[in-house]
Amino acid sequence: MTTLLQMIQSLIQLATPFNLILLLVSTCGGILIGALPGLSATMGIALLAGLTYTMPQDMAMIVLIGIYVGGIYGGSISATLIGIPGTGSAAATTLDGYPLAKQGLGREALSTVTIASFIGTLIGMVFLAFLTPTLQDVALMFASHEFALLAIFGVTICGTLTTEGSPLKGWIAGFFGLALSCVGYEELFSVPRFTYNNVALYAGIAFVPAMIGLFGVPNIFDNLAKGTTAESADVSGEKKIKIGIIGMVKSNLANICRSGLLGTAIGAIPGVGEDVAAWLSYDTARRSSKEPEKFGKGSFEGIIASECANNAAIGGALIPLLSLAIPGSPPSAVLLGALQLHGIRPGPMLTFDQPEFIPYMAALLLLASFLMRFSGWGICQIAPKLLRVPFFILMPVVGVLSIIGAYALNVNMFDLTIMFIFGVIGYFFTKLKIPAAPIVLGLILGNMADSNFRRALQASQGSFSPFVTRPISILVLFLIFFTMFSQTPVYKSLKAKLKKS
Numbered sequence: 242m243t244t245l246l247q248m249i250q251s252l253i254q255l256a257t258p259f260n261l262i263l264l265l266v267s268t269c270g271g272i273l274i275g276a277l278p279g280l281s282a283t284m285g286i287a288l289l290a291g292l293t294y295t296m297p298q299d300m301a302m303i304v305l306i307g308i309y310v311g312g313i314y315g316g317s318i319s320a321t322l323i324g325i326p327g328t329g330s331a332a333a334t335t336l337d338g339y340p341l342a343k344q345g346l347g348r349e350a351l352s353t354v355t356i357a358s359f360i361g362t363l364i365g366m367v368f369l370a371f372l373t374p375t376l377q378d379v380a381l382m383f384a385s386h387e388f389a390l391l392a393i394f395g396v397t398i399c400g401t402l403t404t405e406g407s408p409l410k411g412w413i414a415g416f417f418g419l420a421l422s423c424v425g426y427e428e429l430f431s432v433p434r435f436t437y438n439n440v441a442l443y444a445g446i447a448f449v450p451a452m453i454g455l456f457g458v459p460n461i462f463d464n465l466a467k468g469t470t471a472e473s474a475d476v477s478g479e480k481k482i483k484i485g486i487i488g489m490v491k492s493n494l495a496n497i498c499r500s501g502l503l504g505t506a507i508g509a510i511p512g513v514g515e516d517v518a519a520w521l522s523y524d525t526a527r528r529s530s531k532e533p534e535k536f537g538k539g540s541f542e543g544i545i546a547s548e549c550a551n552n553a554a555i556g557g558a559l560i561p562l563l564s565l566a567i568p569g570s571p572p573s574a575v576l577l578g579a580l581q582l583h584g585i586r587p588g589p590m591l592t593f594d595q596p597e598f599i600p601y602m603a604a605l606l607l608l609a610s611f612l613m614r615f616s617g618w619g620i621c622q623i624a625p626k627l628l629r630v631p632f633f634i635l636m637p638v639v640g641v642l643s644i645i646g647a648y649a650l651n652v653n654m655f656d657l658t659i660m661f662i663f664g665v666i667g668y669f670f671t672k673l674k675i676p677a678a679p680i681v682l683g684l685i686l687g688n689m690a691d692s693n694f695r696r697a698l699q700a701s702q703g704s705f706s707p708f709v710t711r712p713i714s715i716l717v718l719f720l721i722f723f724t725m726f727s728q729t730p731v732y733k734s735l736k737a738k739l740k741k742s
Contacts, residue, residue, distance in 0.1 A: 244370055247600035248607075255608055260303060264605075267304045268612045271311020272620070276319050278453050278639075278646040281328045282312025282572040290579035298583045302605060305579055309572055310609040313515055313555055314358040314617065317548055321350050322624060323639050324460040325453060330515035330551040332681050333523040335456060337536060337543035344539055348621055353541050354548050355617030356489050357497070361549035362610035364501030365508065365556020370603035373560050383510055385697035386707050390717040391510070392690035395517055397724045398524040399679035408728035410675045418683020419690065421446055428692040429699075441655040448684050450647035450660040455677040457643045458664025461636045463671075493545050496526055504550030508557020514570030515551040515558070516685050522550030528727070537676075556606060563587045563599055 255261075274285040285308040293301035316328030321338030334354065341350035383391075399408075399415030424435045425445030436442040490497060500522040507518035526546030527536045536543050558569030559576075565588060568574035580587055591598060647660040667677045701707050708714050726732050 244600050247597050248370060248604045251597070251601040251604035252607070254299075254601075255303070255604060260299075261608070261612075263300065264303050264307045264608055265612045265616070267307025268311040268609055269616050271308040271313075272315035272318070272613070272616060273311075274308065275312035275315025275317075275331075276327045278319055278325045278327055278457060278643050281316070281449070282309050282330075283575055284649075285309075285312045286572055286575040286579060290575065290582060293579065294582060298585070301579070301583050302602070305576060306602070306605045307609050307612075309576065310362060310552075310555060310606065310613055311616070312572070313552055314355070314548075314613050317354045317358065317544075318351065318620060318624060321354060321544070322347055323635075325457040325639065325643065329448065329452060329681070329685060330519050330554075331547075332452065332456070332516070332678060333519040333547035333551075334544050336523070336678060337538070337540045339460075340537070340539035341541070341544070346539070347624075350541075350544060351617075351621040351624060353489065354544055355614060355621060357500075357545045357548040358552040358617070359610050359614040360490070360497055361501050361504060361552030362555060362606060362613065364549070365505050365553040365559075366603050366606040366610065367556075368505045368509075368553075369556040369559050369563075369606065370600055373564055373599060379506075379509065382713060384711075385693040385700060386711055387713045387717060388510075388513075389690055389694040389697055390708065390714055390721065391513070391517075392686040392693065394717055394721045394724065395520060395686045396679075396683055396690070397721050398520065399676075399682060411679050414670065414675050414677065415679035415683045418680035418685075419687045420683075421451075421680070422684050422687020423691060428688060429695055441653075445688075446684065447651060447653075447656050447659055448681075450656040451663045451684060452681050453643045453647050454660040454663030454665075455667035455670075455680055457639070458661070459668045459671045459677070461640050461643075462668060465633060465636050489545070493542065496529070496542055496545055497549055499525060499529070500546045500549035501553040504553030505557035507550070508554030508569050509560045510569065513689075515554040515572075518554040518557075519547040519551040520682055522546045524724075556603075559602060559606075563591055563602065 255264075271282060271285055275282060286305055289304055289308055293304050296304070312328065313330055316326055316331030317334045317338065318327065320326040320331040320335040321342055324335055324339035324342075326332040326335050338350050338354065341347065396415045396419055397412070399411040422445070424442055426433055426443055433443055503522045503525060504515075504518040507513050507521060508515065523536075523543055523546050526542050527533050530536065530540070530542050532540070532542070554570065558573040561569045562573045562577055568577050577587060585591075585598065586594070643660070644657060647656050648654070663680075666680075670677050670680075697707065698704075709718065
């Protein structure tokens with residue numbers, strides 16, 4: 242009850258015209274940053290953290306949270322319309338959002354994405370405000386053993402990210418990405434690996450240029466070859482789908498609740514973040530769906546799962562950040578520095594020193610989610626018109642933005658080389674019907690798997706027993722084996738027989 246009262250007081254404090262306009266502008270700025278390939282919520286917070294130094298604390302928090310919420314949502318816009326995720330957290334959305342846009346359902350897909358992001362942010366906000374102590378205790382139960390197994394579990398779901406019915410192709414791509422993540426200085430002892438004395442590779446393979454190359458370059462080539470517009474894929478006389486919050490929630494209640502809870506829980510695990518939350522939620526939704534064959538070809542369930550989860554992970558990531566001073570995701574890691582810049586000291590003493598701060602952040606998330614929904618409604622009306630532009634005009638513009646996005650992250654020309662190399666890899670993988678998405682997932686999880694696996698062995702003096710004796714480790718191992726077994730012909734045959742009986 243105390244938390245609720247503090248939230249109401251914070252909402253009253255924030256509900257001034259100036260604060261609401263500032264939050265709206267910040268959220269729209271975050272959406273723009275997230276929608277541009279190569280930029281991200283992390284970069285947006287990093288760029289604005291220094292600019293907020295002279296601002297009052299309350300005003301600075303409004304700007305930073307608006308950028309955070311808008312940035313995570315914004316990545317789904319380019320993922321849906323042009324097949325290039327603006328952020329890593331939107332990569333899973335590309336799998337179904339872009340096929341829907343090519344079917345002439347771009348506006349409907351964006352509306353669904355916006356509503357799912359709105360609901361996901363609200364779910365994360367509720368957990369942040371009312372269940373922070375409980376989720377904090379759960380997050381503390383994860384050690385290096387669990388983090389390593391969780392990363393391996395993430396790679397095993399790659400078998401479900403292929404629409405060609407062959408999980409082997411997904412696993413090949415996933416472990417290929419895992420291998421590529423080993424390039425560069427390793428984390429524990431700073432020993433260079435697989436760099437072949439190339440100084441540019443010492444920092445590893447940059448994730449953002451690789452992602453832009455894998456998703457962007459093949460799409461640009463394919464669309465230029467067509468020389469038409471995405472609207473032409475629309476079936477003549479096709480009935481448009483009307484998307485509303487109440488109707489969508491009723492028809493996807495289980496998916497929304499599951500994705501929101503999973504996204505919050507994954508976000509609350511330090512160092513995991515929105516990217517992994519989206520992929521795991523997408524995989525879970527596909528397994529639970531009555532129409533799994535639509536996933537990867539244009540499934541509304543898929544984009545609901547990924548977007549609800551990655552936005553719920555915002556509130557989840559703030560839980561360990563505020564209560565333990567341990568960021569739950571890359572954007573929250575930058576936010577930690579910004580908080581300290583303004584004299585806020587996250588950690589166990591925060592609830593004693595500033596007991597109203599967590600309810601205040603929850604109230605900010607609540608307002609930002611509504612303003613994101615409002616902004617998203619306008620975007621849904623305007624942005625799909627891009628698809629009516631002929632591809633021979635649109636795709637060169639997309640190509641230029643992709644090059645700028647790949648270069649802007651580190652201001653490094655070698656990143657452009659990475660982008661084009663991965664573009665060629667992605668193009669040939671597309672022709673071989675091997676999905677590119679698992680490569681991205683492998684790159685995301687590679688360092689997490691490698692460093693935590695070796696750190697766990699150091700802690701146990703080389704013993705593997707903690708991997709099979711710790712309760713959470715056993716649970717994750719079970720999920721790994723079940724995930725792989727569920728892709729075998731034996732399991733599918735048994736499942737089919739049980740359905741008939």
